[in-house]
Amino acid sequence: MESAAASAFLKSVMGRLFLLLEKEYNKHSGLAQEAQSIQQDLRMIGAAMDDQLRTLGRHQRPAIARVYSEEILDLAHDIEDCVDRFTHRLSCKQKRGGSGAASSLARRVAHGLRKVQSRSSYADEIQKLKRRLKEAHQRVINNSVPLPVGQPRPQPNGGSPPPSSMVQAALDSSSSSSSSSNSKPCRRVTRNPVGIDKPMEELLSLLHEVDGEPQQLRVISIVGFGGLGKTTLARAVYDSPHAKETFHCRAWVSTAGATSPEISISQRIKAVLRDILQQVVPKDTMEMDVDSNHLEASLKEYLSDKRYLIVIDDVQMDEWRTVNSAFLGSNNRSSRIILTTSIQSVANICSHGNGYVYQMSTLGEQDSKKIAFPGTTSPELEHGSAALLRKCDGLPLALDSVSDYLKSSSEPTGELCAKLCRNLGSHLKENHDSFSDLSKVLYDNYDSLSGYALSCFLYLGIFPSNRPLKRKVVTRRWLAEGYARSQCLRGEQDIADDNFNKLVDWNIIRPIDTRNNSQVKTCKAHGSCMSLYYICRRVSS
The missing domain is CATH 3.40.50.300 (P-loop containing nucleotide triphosphate hydrolases)
Structure with a gap:
């Protein structure tokens, strides 16, 4: 889980950075090659982190492997800081360069020197990030802890592994992933279901x-x-x-x-x-x-x-x-x-x-209460459980999990429900017995997404839960954040639309209003999905 969250986080950083490089670096003659080199370096860092974190996140890891994973996460945040600093420098220099006072020769020369210095400093930071990644690999080797399956070992001369070893690593990674996903998902059948x-x-x-x-x-x-x-x-x-x-x-x-x-x-x-x-x-x-x-x-x-x-x-x-x-x-x-x-x-x-x-549709308020609080009613419980029921969003499995959890107390109270509502994300993350089935379902939906579709899903967490979302607003924000980078001849708007349609197709977000051509105009994410988002945000922060 934390591996996928970090991977999505890194992709969002890379998307914003590539947009910036295209707008700024390619404006200056002679810098196209430098811009391409920096982009490729960052793509390689991103790809390496993607592979490492995905592999590490799917296994029971020793302590040193968890430390290694945390180091990679720190590296992801440092890359984001690097992007933000460079963005700030460029914006400040553009404001100063746009004034009439900068028209003098001395100011133009000084402005040009600051640009070169800024780009050189930025390139140095990228090189430091690359060295940190290599050093992290080497520390794992020095401490006699095997690298995650599918991760190529650093070469003695610091170069890239030969193609054959990279192919074999990919095959090993596929084998490892398959063995780790062999457990059969839960298919719970509820006895005496409500609202059926x-x-x-x-x-x-x-x-x-x-x-x-x-x-x-x-x-x-x-x-x-x-x-x-x-x-x-x-x-x-x-x-x-x-x-x-x-x-x-x-x-x-x-x-x-x-x-x-x-x-x-x-x-x-x-x-x-x-x-x-x-x-x-x-x-x-x-x-x-x-x-x-x-x-x-x-x-x-x-x-x-x-x-x-x-x-x-x-x-x-x-x-x-x-x-x-x-x-x-x-x-x-x-x-x-x-x-x-x-x-x-x-x-x-x-x-x-x-x-x-x-x-299938979610349950109404009365049926939700019947599942979560069977045979129990009180004004105090009604008041304290309102937020918890909204977070469950009429999802029978979530309500059933809440009911199982509340059975551990002699009598459910509004205070207990409010506490559970605050800590629901923690219970899901820690795989509490009462919420293990719900965690499995949510994680399976989360793991079914990849690449920018995963980043797009995580971005939905900035919007208020259980509020209608306009398609145009969501896709435009994805584009502005660089979550729809094009790797081929397709337009970025098409990629953003495809990611939106995929979330709808997988029923992760629900259509509320559609056009005559069946295109979704507004939608809403499941409350339980937003609980999963908060888990991912906490893991990656």
């Missing part, structure tokens, strides 16, 4: 056959931010008496945790097909140790004359593209497939045609 009656009624109605309509397969996608209760709703529909009576052939598959890089797409698809077959086909009647094509053909043949209900929890797009072919084109018996996902575009694609996309 209407959503369940709507989804159950979609399971019915409609008179006069063709009997064909229908895909129902349940989409929403993590912790909204997608799995709980799907399980309630799957276990309902109506589903059991209507669909004698049923299967539940969860693909959560199957996205590790060390598990190939074909292996994941094979696991999904085999899991479905094991639930719908009578035992000991089929060989399971075969390839994916054989499993797909067997599943398609078996389901061809049956009315079935299959739920795929946390569906991935690459899995659906292949598994989908086992269901389509051969069944006209009003079968149903229910999918859950956090990504809007995945839901839209899977349910394209005659399918249906059900958008």
Whole structure:
């Protein structure tokens, strides 16, 4: 977590700096090469810190490794200070240079000398930062602590490692990341869920056959931010008496945790097909140790004359593209497939045609109180818990976590709720038992972002929570801060728009008002996401 926060922090610093260099350095003849060199140096520092911090942040680290991580974080802040000092110097010199008094030859010469001195001093600071990075590497080696996997060792002559070692380091890093992400994410199913009656009624109605309509397969996608209760709703529909009576052939598959890089797409698809077959086909009647094509053909043949209900929890797009072919084109018996996902575009694609996309929504105030404070009401509790409920923002998993925490006291009070509201970020960061599931969901959403999209998300923390945000205001600020740097022929406005759309697509921010062309005009971030932002800000400060 701290590695990603520091990486995003560094990218924001670099973005602002590159904008400054383009505006100032490239104005002066003969400085283009110097400007490019400094930019490249800083890119290399940023890339090195990105790799180091991402690797360090994903492991249980020894004390010396934590010290090393803190040193890199200090370096990131020093780079920001360096940028701010240079910005201040340039702005002051431009103001002095713009006055009429600077028209004399002596003043022009002095002004030019100050410019050269400022640029030279700035370049010296960059060199010092680079030396500090190399020295940090060397101290780790001198203390006999292995460098993080995937980090090239400094070369004896101080140069860059050979390309072959860098390639091998990248491969090692991928292997390490995959092994560290092997743990299966939590897929909590809440017993006796609150506020599920209407959503369940709507989804159950979609399971019915409609008179006069063709009997064909229908895909129902349940989409929403993590912790909204997608799995709980799907399980309630799957276990309902109506589903059991209507669909004698049923299967539940969860693909959560199957996205590790060390598990190939074909292996994941094979696991999904085999899991479905094991639930719908009578035992000991089929060989399971075969390839994916054989499993797909067997599943398609078996389901061809049956009315079935299959739920795929946390569906991935690459899995659906292949598994989908086992269901389509051969069944006209009003079968149903229910999918859950956090990504809007995945839901839209899977349910394209005659399918249906059900958008999960947050709970209202009364339902939120039922979850957080079951069976407890008092004026004092009502007053003290208002801020806590606003921070939970109607997210069932957050409210359930609060309820678990409050059960440790004899009776929840307004004072206890106010204290929990103040310390919620700390409980999430420290992975408190009551908030471990919520932390996992929030961190998974956070880790799904990378590069400037992550910086853009963190920047949302400067806005008041639970307040509508205008798209134009947000994207313009991203551009001004350098959070949409272009690495190709694409315009920076397009990149800023793409980052905004990605946050909307992943349901990290919620659309409030949209135009006729479906473009989001205003949005709002989840309150729990803002709690995560404060964790990241504290880690990186």
